[in-house]
Amino acid sequence: MAGIQDVAKKAGVSIGTVSRVLNQSGYASEKARKKVEQAVRELQYKPNELARNLLKKQSNIVAIIVPDISSAFFAQLVSVCELELREAGYKTMICNTNGDRSQEKEYLEMLNRNLVDGILTCTHSLQTEGYKEANGPVVSFDTVFVPGQIPRITVNHKEGGGLAAKEFLRVGCKKVLQFRDQEATEHFPFMDRHEVFEETMQKAGVKCENIYVKWNEFADRYYQDLVRDVYSQYPDVDGVFGTDALIIHFMRYVQRKGKRIPEDIRFVAYDGTNLRDMIFPTLTCIRQPIKALAKKGVEVLLNKIQGSMVEEKEIVLPVELIQGMSTMTVKEKERYLMGK
Amino acid sequence: MAGIQDVAKKAGVSIGTVSRVLNQSGYASEKARKKVEQAVRELQYKPNELARNLLKKQSNIVAIIVPDISSAFFAQLVSVCELELREAGYKTMICNTNGDRSQEKEYLEMLNRNLVDGILTCTHSLQTEGYKEANGPVVSFDTVFVPGQIPRITVNHKEGGGLAAKEFLRVGCKKVLQFRDQEATEHFPFMDRHEVFEETMQKAGVKCENIYVKWNEFADRYYQDLVRDVYSQYPDVDGVFGTDALIIHFMRYVQRKGKRIPEDIRFVAYDGTNLRDMIFPTLTCIRQPIKALAKKGVEVLLNKIQGSMVEEKEIVLPVELIQGMSTMTVKEKERYLMGK
Structure with missing residues (x-):
């Protein structure tokens, strides 16, 4: 495939002249213009976007x-x-x-x-x-x-943390835990939910444990190990708040252990990704408008x-609470399943 | 920021000369070389990768x-x-x-x-x-x-289809269905699993329904609607074979309807993505080595x-069957949960 150098060589002009002709910018003599156009035709030269981007200083x-x-x-x-x-x-x-x-x-x-x-x-x-x-x-x-x-x-992560806390309080949870981001470098907005969640719980007199999660760690294996360790440390927890993937792993773990959701333990997931729509019991989440x-x-x-x-x-942007079975009262759950 | 044109202008040479000097390719006089090098220093010109890629005809x-x-x-x-x-x-x-x-x-x-x-x-x-x-x-x-x-x-999709079929036969399924890709344009290897699955079932005298799935459609909403329609049409199905997301939606739907997995209905999921590790009951899958x-x-x-x-x-590359609860016998399930 012919390049701009080939066109310049064939036309007997500089690369700069070729580019000025092709981009219709800057001066080129009528004679040079014709030579370039002829060379382009003869070589079947296709304008190269890399070259064009170089001149425009943009890559798209x-x-x-x-x-x-x-x-x-x-x-x-x-x-x-x-x-x-x-x-x-x-x-x-x-x-x-x-x-x-x-x-x-x-x-x-x-x-x-x-x-x-x-x-x-x-x-x-x-x-x-x-x-x-x-x-x-x-x-x-x-x-x-x-x-x-x-x-x-x-x-609005503050609102998200508040909505989650109120949902646990609404159904009478007494000992909740939240998975929390470590503030390794700086404070970012998504961390705001943790503070509001803890404050809301404390004001209502409900104990809230904080479990700190590693930075930039999204491996399922890590989540599985973390959930196992945390549950052995807090076997009497009745409410868990965390990101979708963590909550889903936690739900899976306690179900294996024979616990009932929501009767024995309740969950609110933060993010509301498409994972949320795949899980049973259906999951209460704070949905970010992705x-x-x-x-x-x-x-x-x-x-x-x-x-x-x-x-x-x-x-x-606003968040919203989407109600699922994972935080229902026993009566709500019965009604919900009857309706299906 | 200085560009190659600025260097050429300051050095009083063509763009082609600048590029030959900078890329150490082709002829440039000693005088031109010195002028270019001086212009590069004075303008603090940084070699532009777009320009370099253009000459090398590669973008990385x-x-x-x-x-x-x-x-x-x-x-x-x-x-x-x-x-x-x-x-x-x-x-x-x-x-x-x-x-x-x-x-x-x-x-x-x-x-x-x-x-x-x-x-x-x-x-x-x-x-x-x-x-x-x-x-x-x-x-x-x-x-x-x-x-x-x-x-x-x-x-080896053929092996994958065969492994899935044998797993349903092993636990005594009598009426299975598989979600199947439509052959809209050409036959691709991943479709091989469908044929082997159906053949293996037919040879064993087990009825196998084929449900054709739309091309290039991965929306959860589509899966949910499809699962609802299919289940209302085949409420007595006792084994379902499909991709991870489809199977997970199907499992969720039948659980809502009060069915027990694996006692009432069994599932094998094709692909073995990380979704598989989030689901309870745990899922039998044919894992592709992604x-x-x-x-x-x-x-x-x-x-x-x-x-x-x-x-x-x-x-x-080979596939493998990963055993989960979704195709266990009742005894296997009891042993499995005891071990947890």
Whole structure:
């Protein structure tokens, strides 16, 4: 396949002249223009997008950085982002950091060198200070926020923590535990739910244990081991609050142990990914609006890339409690199953 | 940020001369070389990878085309591919086709224009004929196969279908149904399991119903509706064979209806994604070696990209049956739960 160099050689002009002719920018003599056009025809040269992007300093590529795309929340988020970006004419590059912050740095470098036009990030390995070095459009989901530079799309996690706590109180739980993010580097919005949850419980006089979960660890094996250890330490717990995957593993473990859900132990799952729709007993969850989050993130990023005015602020979307069997009273459960 | 044009302008030479100096390829006079080097220093010009890639005709990007990345099988496959590619110095671009074959065509075009160095595909919208037009390295997971051009990495689906059938026969199922892919365009390896499953059942004198599933449809809502309709049509079925997500939805539905698993109805799930590890009762599955599939696909693609000799053949990896509660006899179930 002929390249721009071949065209330049055949036309007897410089690469710069070829690019000026092909991009209709800058001066080229009428004679040079004709020679280039003839060479293009003879060589059946196809305008190369890499070359064109180089001149325009844009790649039409957006990178999405996630901790682990095989985790349901991130898989769903990326799926929607990819569709939205594609419809706007952008390709999607993905990067699993698996907790490795050098990955994030590398992508910020790529942004600085115009290899990607923008970055959507939902990781939390590199600190905000690192992100400040970004020399291009970055939008964060729920993590870094640099007013005037990096907008953040988040949800109302405080409300989420409160809704979960009230649901356990409504059905009379007396000893609950919550799985909690370790604040290894900075405080991020999604951690807000933990504080509100604990406070609400304490105000109602209900004991709340905090179980700290490792950063950037989404392996099922880790969840299984954690659940086994925690349950042997707190066998009398009657309410558990955590992310979808953790709660699902916990439910599975106690069912194996012969416990009844919701009679013996109740659960509220945080996130409301598609995992929630696969489980029986059906699961009460605090649902994050994943699709709306993704759409808003892409919208703000594209506005930044395309040079529209963007207020680099925090955008907060609502959460909702979806009722399932896992927090029903015995009567509610009976009615629910009768209705099916 | 200074570009190659700025360097050329400051040095008073052509862009071609700058690129020859920077890439140490082709002729440039000693005088020009010095001028370029001085301009690079003064402008603090950073070699632009887009420009370098353009000259080398490589992008260091590999595209992965999947039907739907939010589906667990593809999320896990892409996750492993991304890690393997990253370790080899490649970035990963993803594309959800959602059944839209124009997406696949677009990526094949990108390959032809050196915008991506290679393609891993596991979609089945575009026919094999379309893939034959690819002018660069393509490796397929379980779909297209063009001997001498596009190698295919697959698993022994025939064995998978046989193992599933024998498991239902072992526990005495009398009326089973399997969810089956529609052969809309071509026959692909993963469909082999359906034929072997049905044949094995028929030989043993057990009735096997075939339920045809829509192409490229992975939405939970579709699965839920399908399961409801199928179960109302076959309320006396005692064994169900299908992909992980379909089986998990089916199990959830019959549990809501008050059926006991495995006493009243038994299940074998095909794929063995991480969903399998979240479900109770634990699930018998035919596990595809997703990690090994991904690694082998990336290995073969990189060999092709890097010009090593690759025999463009079909590589078949083994499957295995993982026993869960969903096909246990009553005695096996009792022993299993005692052991927990």
